Amino acid sequence: MNNLLAPILPVNHSGQSTWEEWLDYIHAAAQSAASSEQTLIRDESWKYTRQPAFRTKVGTFATTEPVIRTGFQQTDEPVKGRQWDLMPLSRAYALKPDLVTTQFGRIARADARLMTALNTQAFKDGVFLYIPPGQVIHEPVEIVLTLTPSRAPAFPRVLILIGAGSECQVIERHIWVTDHSDEASEHALRVVNSVTEIHLERRATLTHYVEQQGDSSVRTVSLTSVCLDEDSFYRSFQFDGLGTLLRHEQDILLAGTKAHVQLETLALLASREHRDRQTRISHAAPATRSEQRVRSVVGAHATSIYGGRIRIQRNAAGSDAIQDNHHLLLDSSSRAMSRPELEIAIDDVRCTHGSRSGELDRDALFYLRSRGIDPDHARHLLIRGFTEEFLALIPSEPIRIGWQETIAKTLSRIGEP
Amino acid sequence: MNLLELRNLHVAIGDRMVLKGVNLEVPAGELHAVMGPNGSGKSTLVQTLAGAEPYRVTDGQAHFLGSDLLAWTPEERARHGLFLAFQYPVEIPGLGNAYFLRSSVNAIRRARGEAELDAADFLSTLRSELSAMEMKPELLERSVNQGFSGGEKKRNEILQMKLLKPCLALLDETDSGLDIDALKIVARGINAMRDRKRGFLVVTHYQRLLDYVEPDRVHVLVNGRIVQSGEADLAQMLEQRGYDWLTELSQV
Numbered sequence: 001m002n003n004l005l006a007p008i009l010p011v012n013h014s015g016q017s018t019w020e021e022w023l024d025y026i027h028a029a030a031q032s033a034a035s036s037e038q039t040l041i042r043d044e045s046w047k048y049t050r051q052p053a054f055r056t057k058v059g060t061f062a063t064t065e066p067v068i069r070t071g072f073q074q075t076d077e078p079v080k081g082r083q084w085d086l087m088p089l090s091r092a093y094a095l096k097p098d099l100v101t102t103q104f105g106r107i108a109r110a111d112a113r114l115m116t117a118l119n120t121q122a123f124k125d126g127v128f129l130y131i132p133p134g135q136v137i138h139e140p141v142e143i144v145l146t147l148t149p150s151r152a153p154a155f156p157r158v159l160i161l162i163g164a165g166s167e168c169q170v171i172e173r174h175i176w177v178t179d180h181s182d183e184a185s186e187h188a189l190r191v192v193n194s195v196t197e198i199h200l201e202r203r204a205t206l207t208h209y210v211e212q213q214g215d216s217s218v219r220t221v222s223l224t225s226v227c228l229d230e231d232s233f234y235r236s237f238q239f240d241g242l243g244t245l246l247r248h249e250q251d252i253l254l255a256g257t258k259a260h261v262q263l264e265t266l267a268l269l270a271s272r273e274h275r276d277r278q279t280r281i282s283h284a285a286p287a288t289r290s291e292q293r294v295r296s297v298v299g300a301h302a303t304s305i306y307g308g309r310i311r312i313q314r315n316a317a318g319s320d321a322i323q324d325n326h327h328l329l330l331d332s333s334s335r336a337m338s339r340p341e342l343e344i345a346i347d348d349v350r351c352t353h354g355s356r357s358g359e360l361d362r363d364a365l366f367y368l369r370s371r372g373i374d375p376d377h378a379r380h381l382l383i384r385g386f387t388e389e390f391l392a393l394i395p396s397e398p399i400r401i402g403w404q405e406t407i408a409k410t411l412s413r414i415g416e417p
Numbered sequence: 418m419n420l421l422e423l424r425n426l427h428v429a430i431g432d433r434m435v436l437k438g439v440n441l442e443v444p445a446g447e448l449h450a451v452m453g454p455n456g457s458g459k460s461t462l463v464q465t466l467a468g469a470e471p472y473r474v475t476d477g478q479a480h481f482l483g484s485d486l487l488a489w490t491p492e493e494r495a496r497h498g499l500f501l502a503f504q505y506p507v508e509i510p511g512l513g514n515a516y517f518l519r520s521s522v523n524a525i526r527r528a529r530g531e532a533e534l535d536a537a538d539f540l541s542t543l544r545s546e547l548s549a550m551e552m553k554p555e556l557l558e559r560s561v562n563q564g565f566s567g568g569e570k571k572r573n574e575i576l577q578m579k580l581l582k583p584c585l586a587l588l589d590e591t592d593s594g595l596d597i598d599a600l601k602i603v604a605r606g607i608n609a610m611r612d613r614k615r616g617f618l619v620v621t622h623y624q625r626l627l628d629y630v631e632p633d634r635v636h637v638l639v640n641g642r643i644v645q646s647g648e649a650d651l652a653q654m655l656e657q658r659g660y661d662w663l664t665e666l667s668q669v
């Protein structure tokens with residue numbers, strides 16, 4: 001097994017302690033990771049986004065957990081006859097201690113990144129989804145994370161394990177809105193630092209829909225960390241609606257031969273918003289494949305940042321990586337930055353990347369106007385066309401239609417200066 | 418009445434003068450052909466009339482239905498009944514062709530004070546026009562002009578003309594790149610729309626379109642000027658003799 005995947009924490013704890021004891025143990029381990037030299041090494045990927053201010057308060061703040069709402073009525077008790085589990089992490093610890101203690105923190109490592117360490121040392125509970133091997137789940141599993149009425153930082157945590165040969169769809173909604181956005185002064189800001197870790201065993205397939213909505217009083221940092229075993233397929237569709245500052249990181253480890261990842265994202269930035277997306281993809285096995293398309297619509301005075309790192313390791317012969325990034329700038333004051341980073345250790349691979357940022361196509365605008373369409377509507381149609389290219393890829397019709405409506409509403413606000 | 422009247426029209430792109438005094442009249446009910454060598458300014462002429470950005474009128478006038486055409490924005494020109502079939506139709510990723518066509522038809526209906534068509538009404542009109550143009554129904558589902566073959570793009574232009582029912586249609590090399598069958602279909606589309614009120618200005622390089630669509634007048638544009646105008650037989654003569662004998666006429 002790749003030593004990147006070694007558990008950071010000794011696992012012999014299982015069954016011998018209460019959830020609270022285990023949590024204390026994890027918090028302490030993460031705290032030492034957070035303060036270690038290695039974790040604190042200046043992370044270049046933060047160059048363009050100011051880290052939310054909770055760094056200085058490590059270990060001293062109270063936390064409030066997000067409400068976990070799911071598509072199912074009861075998440076506390078396992079549903080009779082159901083072959084899989086969706087429940088709070090604390091409950092899973094009691095029922096499946098081996099799974100929780102061996103898998104938690106293995107993929108999203110507290111010693112790899114400061115933000116992950118901060119989440120790991122402060123989370124109070126999380127969501128646990130387990131699909132045992134050989135299950136095909138047709139109905140999508142929905143996990144909704146929302147904020148409780150409080151101003152304390154929130155540290156949502158999600159652990160998803162998909163057994164060998166299983167298939168499912170997960171909808172993860174992060175609704176980071178507060179009821180005090182009107183008084184969004186610097187001290188009233190709410191900080192959310194969320195971590196989702198996902199393990200796909202051999203031949204597993206996960207279609208992961210992630211929707212993020214924020215408001216002007218919330219600063220969000222989130223990480224989705226995924227490890228893929230042999231022949232597994234992870235595809236995600238991420239939609240960032242409005243939010244003053246959202247930074248989303250995706251870490252993908254293609255650990256098994258022929259593992260395949262597809263990341264499709266669309267971000268909509270209203271005026272003055274700041275959005276930062278970082279993807280890191282490691283090809284660590286032969287014939288692995290990654291494709292990612294990152295799109296953003298950037299309103300006036302807004303800033304869209306994309307950093308995409310692709311590492312193709314020496315043992316990843318025959319791998320294939322595609323990266324594409326397109327920022328659509330709606331105004332001359334809209335800003336965009338792209339930083340592709342390719343580290344390729346061998347020859348026998350294909351790696352392509354492209355990055356575009358620019359305003360609406362003038363020829364297309366004229367074509368529409370020459371058909372009697374007024375310029376505002378023409379612009380709207382072109383922007384919508386840009387978002388439709390993302391939506392058209394979405395296999396689930398209910399999700400596609402839901403996002404289509406949200407996008408239509410959001411776009412009408414983006415046009416405002 | 419003249420649908421279109423151009424007087425001494427001068428057009429520049431950047432600092433470069435491309436049209437150097439074009440005079441032209443298209444009366445209602447007539448179809449005029451414009452021919453001329455590559456780069457002589459044919460597309461510049463029709464793009465300028467449609468209001469395209471890079472083309473700057475430096476002198477002269479253009480009247481459409483008696484009004485100052487140049488004072489109108491591109492969308493106003495379209496709403497007053499001017500239509501341009503592009504030499505190079507533009508691809509618009511993500512915008513469904515059917516949705517685009519309906520947006521366009523309704524924008525023009527609204528401007529004319531007519532009721533907008535709902536999706537169902539529009540679709541039935543669209544389907545019959547589509548089969549008249551012998552176009553695959555899937556071309557409605559795709560993004561505008563994206564993944565269309567050259568011929569499919571040109572048919573899509575004529576489809577738009579038929580849906581928008583303009584007073585004056587400017588067709589820029591709509592016949593180029595069409596196979597024989599497609600050429601006949603396009604010609605049929607044009608002929609079906611000819612009547613006493615509507616006018617056409619058809620830019621073409623080839624006599625073969627004019628075999629199916631008989632012009633009332635043929636104009637030859639060389640180096641930014643109309644150097645010769647005549648009846649339909651002028652096109653046949655050009656086909657045989659080329660443009661060389663006319664080029665001298667344009668050197669002033």
Ligand SMILES: Nc1ncnc2c1ncn2[C@@H]1O[C@H](COP(=O)(O)OP(=O)(O)OP(=O)(O)O)[C@@H](O)[C@H]1O
Nearest residue numbers: 430435453454455456457458459460461462471504
């Ligand atoms: N957008 C533009 N920018 C710069 N130059 C242009 C532009 N459009 C046209 N031109 C130049 O103006 C001249 C006339 O071009 P135009 O496209 O009008 O010719 P045309 O008669 O339509 O030729 P063709 O038969 O090849 O279609 C050419 O020299 C061309 O290079």
Ligand SMILES: [Mg+2]
Nearest residue numbers: 459460461504
């Ligand atoms: Mg031309």
